[in-house]
Amino acid sequence: MSTLLEVKNLSKRFAVPRGISGRPATVHAVDDVSFAIAQGETLGLVGESGCGKSTVGKMIVRLLEPDEGKVLLDGTDITHASHRAMRPMRRKVQMIFQDPNGSLDPRQRSGDIVEEPLIVHGLGSAAERKAKVADLFGRVGLRPDQMGNVPSKFSGGQRQRLAIARALALNPALIVADEPVSALDVSIQAQVVNLMSDIQKEFGLAYLFVAHDLGIVRHISDRVAVMYLGRIVEAGDTAAIYDRPSHPYTRTLMDAVPRPDPARRHSRIKVPRGEVPSPLDPPSGCTFHPRCPIATDICRAERPGLRRVASGAEAACHHAD
């Protein structure tokens, strides 16, 4: 499989007012993040709230400008591409959000919502566009007679199907899906995830699937990257990450996933619960050390880089293995 997306050493900082003095402080939302996604592949991006997952997704679709690093799509550097240069690239990468309401105009008919990207990119005659919209409605499990409805007439699951249809209109190669099912009822989540799997096969799509629900991520991902305080702490094949997690933080996450085999739970280290440190003032060395049960002096002093570990994954831990 050839590489579709490459993210190299991406960093993003935000200036935020601090305390009563109001003097700005810096949040290192994303710090030196690198990964690649092959055509047709799903990379799951997981981690606690605030670890930087959405910021990574937004930099890939150019909703946010990185401070450092590069985004390459099909080998082309799109990090600072002009609006004009981005036009053909924009068709290749689409994003869907947790709350489709934010991206769907409430006054627009749903058929027009799906047609709009085709008009913007000057694709097809009016008749061809109508046919394409009807086809997309069918593929995402919406009925043609719903094309005249505004989004408020749809259920949450149907609205997300509509957002998916709109994202598919331009035949993208990659969809960045930011918590696409976490706002939906549990009973509906599986339906939308299964739809995403089906259309992935049909369209040869790749996903960056951002989520905090580890069960769903396991179901859909070929590989998984785990983020903690703006950095990737472990990345590898889904089976390696879930069955043989190497980073103590990944083990903590995996311990929270219900497991069919209770005997295996006891072989896992116990990590004390605790607050995620503030990204305004991250700990020295390995930023996980204050919560880590196996931290030693080196962890407080030196920040570990990602290195290959026995499971075949890469982990940023002095004591992995």
Ligand SMILES: Nc1ncnc2c1ncn2[C@@H]1O[C@H](COP(=O)(O)OP(=O)(O)OP(=O)(O)O)[C@@H](O)[C@H]1O
């Ligand atoms: N526009 C912004 N201005 C200031 N700080 C921001 C901004 N966007 C994000 N942040 C901060 O950057 C960090 C990473 O946020 P981000 O939304 O990427 O995390 P996340 O892992 O996607 O979390 P969640 O799952 O809650 O969305 C957080 O500390 C957040 O408060």
